[in-house]
Amino acid sequence: MANAKQVNVLGAEFDLSVRVNKHLSFYGAxxxxxxxYVSFTNAPLPLEETGLRIDGVEVVFKDISGSRLPGISRxxxxxxxxxxxxxxxxxxxxxxxxIAAESYYRSSFSSSASPSAYLNIEGYxxxxxxxxxxxxEGLSVFFWARNILDVxxxxxxxxxxxxAGHYAGVLGDQRTFGTxxxxxx
Numbered sequence: 016m017a018n019a020k021q022v023n024v025l026g027a028e029f030d031l032s033v034r035v036n037k038h039l040s041f042y043g044a045x046x047x048x049x050x051x052y053v054s055f056t057n058a059p060l061p062l063e064e065t066g067l068r069i070d071g072v073e074v075v076f077k078d079i080s081g082s083r084l085p086g087i088s089r090x091x092x093x094x095x096x097x098x099x100x101x102x103x104x105x106x107x108x109x110x111x112x113x114i115a116a117e118s119y120y121r122s123s124f125s126s127s128a129s130p131s132a133y134l135n136i137e138g139y140x141x142x143x144x145x146x147x148x149x150x151x152e153g154l155s156v157f158f159w160a161r162n163i164l165d166v167x168x169x170x171x172x173x174x175x176x177x178x179a180g181h182y183a184g185v186l187g188d189q190r191t192f193g194t195x196x197x198x199x200x
Contacts, residue, residue, distance in 0.1 A: 017076070017128075019055035022084060024048065038099055045092040050084035061131035062174040062182070082130050088138070090122040099149075110150035113157075118142050126171045133182055139168040141187075147195075155197040165190040 026048035034040045052058075058079040060067065067074040095117025103112055120140040127134035142164050147157020168187040175183040 017055075017057045017059055019052050019058070021053035022050065022055075023053050024050040024084065024087070026050075038101055039096070041094075041096040043092070043094040045090070047090060048087050049089065050087040052080055052082050052084065055079050055082070058129045061127060061129045061134070063132060077129060079129055083125060085125045085128050088122045088124045090138075091120065093117055093119045103148075108148075108150040108153045110148055110155065112146075112148050114144075114146040116142065116144045126169075126173060134172045134174075136169045136172060139166055139187070141166055141168075150199065152199055155199065156194065158194050159192070161191045161193075162188055163190060 026046060028044065028046040030042075030044045032040070032042040056078045057076040060074065060077050064074070064077070095115065097113055097115035099111040099113040101111060103110065118140055120138070122138040123135060125131070125135050141162045143159065143161045144163055145157050145159035147155065149155045149157070166187070167189075169184045170187050171185040173183055173185075175181045
């Protein structure tokens, strides 16, 4: 077990939503985050340094002060928009037909508490879409697709259990399709 004595996280976020007219709207957000260990002198060694010896003495801890915090992308953002029909009816229900798309981006990040050459995740961008009918009251239905371009990406990389020298990965969601039914009253 090890604990960082001090960390520092600074960032800025910008959100924008624009309604062009009653049928068309756009939105976007961008975030910049810098996170680092100010003081972490007893960090665990990354797996590739396990068994490291300096002057015949096995190294157990590592000073990673000044290193980036894990799980924090320097840049992240989303941009999207929606086009709707205005007032319409679907099976006698008042509402709007709509089609929408959005893209999400995340820059590279480390998924290891101690910086490792093998546990860095490359940045990725995903595209999602949806279309359907949004009722003012009653049943709404829409179809959606996530990661429509079927981008292969990792959510997390980590040393596998037992630290036997191998790594494991948590894969991001593949292209996924679905339907949502929603009832409001």
